[in-house]
Amino acid sequence: MAPANGDRDLTVERVFVGAGCNRIVNNVSWGPSGLVAFGAQNAVAIFCPQSAQILTTLPGHKAVVNCTQWVPTNKDIHKVGHRKMHYILSGSADGVIIAWEIHPSKRLWRHALQFPGIHKKGVTCLTNVMICDTVAICASTSSDGIVHIWELTFPSSDSGNCQVSCLDSLSIGSKPMVALSLTKVPGENGGLLLAMGGLDQKVHIYFGDLKGKFSHVCELKDHSDWIRSLDFSQLVMLGEGKHNFFLVSSSQDKTIRIWKLASSPASELKKDDTGLTAYIEGPVFVAGSTRYQVSLESLLIGHEDWVYSVEWQPPIFNGSNLDQPMSILSASMDKTMMIWRPEKNTGIWMNVVTVGELSHSALGFYGGHWAPDGKSILAHGYGGSFHLWRDVGFGSENWQPQRVPLGHFASVFDLTWSQSGDYLLTVSHDQTTRIFAPWKNFKAPDNKVMWHEIARPQVHGHDINCVCLIQGSGNHRFVSGADEKVARVFEAPLSFLKTLNSAWAREQGNLDILDKEVQILGANMSALGLSQKPIYLNSARGSPTARTTDAVDSLETIPDAVPTVFTEPPVEEQLAWHTLWPESHKLYGHGNELFSLCCNHAGTLVASSCKAQSANVAEIWLWEVGSWKAVGRLQSHNLTVTQLEFSHDDALLLSVSRDRQLSVFVISKTPDGVDHKLIVKHEAHKRIIWACSWNPFKHEFATGSRDKTVKVWSVNKDSSSVNLLSTLPQFRDSVTALSWVSCDPSGCVSLLAVGMDNGLVEIWSVASRNLEVPALSAACAIRFDPFLCHVSTVYRLRWREVNGSESAEVLQLASCGADHSVRVFDVRVK
Known part of the structure; x- marks a missing residue:
């Protein structure tokens, strides 16, 4: 096909990524560059704590990322000076380890190499120590019961390539290790100490030479449950050639133990050191030319649940010396860090x-993790969230919460823009609904507007599959559908409306009218996590009080939900309970889990579908906005209707299904309700149809299918049939998401965004000619760089509608997918 829009070029810039952290113990690493690496489903994500923004996601893994590790670490940065290049090691659930090359100052990153595929099961922990400026010794452990020792060689210049080789493999047995720590023994020949712990409740210490050959020298048995974390301190010099190491260990027995490894020359080793003396004073072992006496320095008790992480504060330069602060950070399942x-x-x-x-x-x-300067501490939690505190005190410590990137921690199945395009509403299988928006009065040093999660309207007890915002005038409302078979309607409270004004730096006086109409300040969560009860304004206005109809309601609600108007982006603790929207209606009728929702542009009708294996269950229900009565049940499909969309004049409703059929219904409003008529039912593709989208100005629509094709159709003027206008060239993978937007008011030139099962996104330029016989031409305008895209299935694409006062030269495209992420792109039309 000839190019549809050859005189226009497109450029794409990703302006926002929202993603939660994989809920795995060793998943996060804070490097000396100041950046944080973490696993987000199959991707390695990097975020900047200063801007609280995710900078990029690195595609390459085919399974969930279990662990990340910076090379060099915060302990080793003094050995390599001020490196321009840093590296990240990442291990995934399929046993793959990848090294990534990072240029922090230039914000450049690339895939450096993949380790040989020796591990047969998931990689659970990575650790490393720098031997010199260009060589690191790494250790990896896996649930296959093997610990591998690797030598990783870095290029001396920016243009070289990394190399890796396996130096040794240690068979651990039937109880795998899940925690590792490496340190270098001082001396010319030196050596390495490797500590490992895991399911056998012991800490094992191995000594190895710089060639990577390790032997077991000691084991420590005091813990009474699984070892979850280990960390060696930096060397502590004592004078006269003597030194100490400290090893800290944490366990599911809720305790932390600090072990002291005191050195002395190996010649001082006595014959009874391994007998009675070792029993009384602690184990003794020899590492090279040095004898070490191991003793329990301290037992730390304070956490009330499993202690998943312990870490020594990074060393501090004191003149020409390097000092190890005697300070340990611990993180526990009791939701505290100490x-x-x-x-x-x-x-x-x-x-x-x-x-x-x-x-x-x-x-x-x-x-839990220290910042390189020891002034901040970061935790990642069970809810996929980050929690950051910084010491802002002068003279005395004062740790205050800081902003961090936030996002879903499970697949994001649907999203939609608000009526005016002010914010993005998303739903996920993490059982939450979230709102992301640009915060215009909180700007980075370069004056770039930053996106943040500003509200969490729904925290549910079921996986949420679909959502639609009610179009038209009036307050912000949305309908969400979940696995519980019920659609729920929510309405924005006053606290959110005022927060949104703060985000867009508007005058609060703009809310005078809504202030009189909206009498609900926020919502409380019920004990079962299903209904959200309204919190009303009292007579004093601005002081919330929960008004419930009976005593039972007041007992069911959680008492500490405090609706808040935010003047700066909220943090996780504020979002989780204090930004809920009240639920106004429940829509009953579907027999299975809700799968798709859409609202017409007038804001008068909502259409819904559910998972189905028969024609009766596959009915499309129509609901009247306001009364929320069911006003229509449309029958056409035999299996699940995967997507619904109204034409832009609201005259037609398009549906596509797993049964490979598309259907078009005529929808008309009557004094008695709503009339609907099936005008077209057509087998459009050879496989499941996942997506559909209308041309914004015409009765033309596109469908995308698992058969890797996108087809463009037009509805005849008499609305009696559809014609196939074009079939785009076959794509590289299943087409799972479509969204169509116009570039000019005439609608003759438009852009069709196509999302695929492999996470990639393409934009096609589509041109139609106003002839008696419809004609259409299309060409691929741009393929997104894989580093901009999702790493798993794209579930939904949505263009932000351009307001009359805005330039059409910059369009915004939002996407969500199975990689837990929400992304916003600026598409510039030249």
């Missing part, structure tokens, strides 16, 4: 800082 330090006078280790919360919402922390 900083431990020895008391100055007695030397007894004490908990000096506690952050987090113990409450009904406690879901626990999977790990």
Whole structure:
């Protein structure tokens, strides 16, 4: 086909990524570059704590990312100076380890190499230590019961390539190791100490030479449950050639143990050191030319649940010396992080800082990490969220919450723009509905507007599959459908409307009219996590009080939900309970889990469908907005209707289904209700049809299918049949999402966004000619760079509608997918 729009070029810039962290223990790593790496489904994501934005996602893994590790680490940065290049190691659930090359200052990243596929099961932990400027020794452990030792060689210049080789493999047995830590023994020949712990409740210490050959030298048996985390301190010099190492370990027995490895020359080793003396004073082993006596320095008790993570504070340069602060950070499933330090006078280790919360919402922390400068601490939790605190005190410590990237921690199945395009509403199988918006009065140093999660309207007890915002005038309302077979209607409370004004830097006076109409400030969550009860304004206006109809309701609601008007982007603790929207209606009728929803452009009708294996269950229901009565049941399909969409004049309703059929219904409003008539039922594709989208100005629509094709159709003027206008060239994978937008008011030139099962996105330029016989030509305008795209199935694409006062030269496209992420792109039309 000839190019449809050859005189126009498109450029794409990704302006936002929202994604939650995989809920896995060793998944996060904070590197000396100041950037944080974490696994988000199959991708490695990188975020900047200063801007609270995800910078990129790195595609390459074919399974869930279990662990990440920066090379060099915060401990080793002094050994390599100020490197321009940093590296990230990532391990996934299929046993694959990948090294990524990162240029932090230039914001450049690339796939450096993939380790040989030796692990047969998921990689659970990675650790490394720098031997010199260009060589690192790494260790990886897997649930296959093997620990591999690797030598990773970096190029001395920016243009070289990395190399990796396996130096040794240690067979652990039937109880795998899940925690590792490496450190370098001082001396010219030196050596390496490797600590590992896991399901056998012991800490094992191995000694190896720089060639990577390791042997077991010691085991520590005091823990009474699985070992979850290990970390060696930096070397602590004592003078006269003596030194100490400290090893900290944490366990599911809720305790933390600090082990001291005190050195002395190997010549001082006595014959009875491995007998009675070792029993009384602790184990003794020899590492090269040095003898080490291991003793329990301290037992730390304070957490009330499993301690998943412990980490020494990164070393500090003190003139020409490198000092190891005696400070440990721990993170626990009791949803607290603690900083431990020895008391100055007695030397007894004490908990000096506690952050987090113990409450009904406690879901626990999977790990805690120090910033390179030791001034900030980061936790990642069971809810896929990050929690960041920074010491902002002068003279005394004062740890305050900071902004972090937020997002879903399960597949994001649907999204929609608000009526005016102010924000993006998303739903996910993490059982939440979230709102993302640009915050215009919180800007980065380069004056770039940053996106943030500003509300979490629905926190549910079932996986949420679909959503639609009610179009037309009036307050913000949406309908969501979940696996519970019920559609629920929510209406924006006053606290959200005022927060939205803050996000867009509007005057609060603009809310005078709504202020009189909206008497609900927020919502409370019921004990079962299904209904959200309204919190009304009292007579004093602005002071919320929960008005419930009876005593039962007041007992069911959670009392500490406090609706808040935010003047800056909220953090996780504020979003989780204090930004809920009240539920106004429930829509009963479908027999199975809700699958698709759409609203007409006038805001008067909502159409819904559910999962179906028969024609009766596959009915499309029509609901009247306002009364919320069922006003129509449309029959056509035999299997699940996968997507619904009204034409832009609301005259036609398009549906596509797993039965490979498309259907077009004429919808008309009558004094008695709504009339509907099936005018077309057509087998359009050879496989499941996943997506459909209308031309914004005409009765033309596109359908996308698992058969890797997109077809463009037109409805005849008499609305009696459809004609196939064009079949686009076959795509590289199943087509799972479509969205059509116009570039000019005439509608003759438009853009069709196509999302695929492999996560990639393409934009096609479509031109139609106003002839008696419809004609259409299309050409691929741009293929998104894989580093911009999703790494798994794209579930939905939505163009933001351009308002009359806005330029059509910059269009915004939103996408969501199975990789847990929500993305927003600026598409510039030149």
